[in-house]
Amino acid sequence: MKNLLFFQQILAKIKNYLATIVSMGNLACGFGAIVFIINNELVYAAWLVIAAMVFDGLDGQIARLTKTTVAWGAHLDTLADLITFGLVPAFLIGRLGAYNAPIAVWFVCFFYTLCATIRLAKFEFESVNNSSGKKRSNCFTGLPSTLAGGTVASLILLDAYLKTTLNYQAVATCLPSVIFVLSILMLSKVPYIRIVDLVGSKRDRISLLITSVLFFTLLVFFLLYPSIMLALGFCVYVIIGNQRVFRKKAIHST
Numbered sequence: 001m002k003n004l005l006f007f008q009q010i011l012a013k014i015k016n017y018l019a020t021i022v023s024m025g026n027l028a029c030g031f032g033a034i035v036f037i038i039n040n041e042l043v044y045a046a047w048l049v050i051a052a053m054v055f056d057g058l059d060g061q062i063a064r065l066t067k068t069t070v071a072w073g074a075h076l077d078t079l080a081d082l083i084t085f086g087l088v089p090a091f092l093i094g095r096l097g098a099y100n101a102p103i104a105v106w107f108v109c110f111f112y113t114l115c116a117t118i119r120l121a122k123f124e125f126e127s128v129n130n131s132s133g134k135k136r137s138n139c140f141t142g143l144p145s146t147l148a149g150g151t152v153a154s155l156i157l158l159d160a161y162l163k164t165t166l167n168y169q170a171v172a173t174c175l176p177s178v179i180f181v182l183s184i185l186m187l188s189k190v191p192y193i194r195i196v197d198l199v200g201s202k203r204d205r206i207s208l209l210i211t212s213v214l215f216f217t218l219l220v221f222f223l224l225y226p227s228i229m230l231a232l233g234f235c236v237y238v239i240i241g242n243q244r245v246f247r248k249k250a251i252h253s254t
Contacts, residue, residue, distance in 0.1 A: 085149030
């Protein structure tokens with residue numbers, strides 16, 4: 001009986017800290033990515049950033065499902081995001097030049113990290129001081145740092161794929177300009193739709209069927225060409241992720 005009670009207590013503690021453990025997975029991916037960058041294994045580092053996005057998306061969902069919170073868990077999640085999606089993408093870009101990148105490129109990399117840090121600091125401040133408990137918005141204000149980091153990682157993967165298959169190196173040349181744009185978007189007021197809310201929204205049967213067919217079609221293409229599909233998906237979101245806002249403006253203007 002005592003053993004059963006002890007086992008139940010252990011399970012309760014694991015349940016309470018499950019979301020935080022997942023956040024630690026995000027941090028572990030960020031640390032591992034830095035190790036790979038030091039060893040010039042940029043593809044593995046980029047894949048770890050993509051894996052960290054999965055952990056980052058799961059921790060909040062797990063916290064809501066288990067209805068558990070740890071006082072310092074949200075702070076850990078923010079710090080993990082800073083390392084994985086603020087520092088790692090910047091060093092991925094800098095490392096493309098094998099530490100021979102011009103000062104201007106390193107400045108852009110620092111600018112990216114600075115913008116990600118400011119965004120995460122503002123988010124942390126708003127979370128701590130949001131005592132009114134107002135309803136969560138359906139849109140992000142500015143591009144989330146998680147998606148900005150994922151975009152950089154996907155383009156690193158695309159660059160490696162094109163270099164290997166076609167000996168095409170234009171993607172690497174464009175990446176410093178891309179992260180400069182991503183930096184601006186992170187601190188912008190541009191609203192971006194929440195993908196989770198979009199997927200989880202109520203739809204009629206026809207829309208659900210079309211969405212399911214599209215999802216499985218994209219899944220097949222992803223399994224065949226992961227590097228291309230990831231880069232395409234992230235870039236499409238960055239460019240037209242705010243289409244709902246534009247649609248509303250068009251409706252109001254007519």
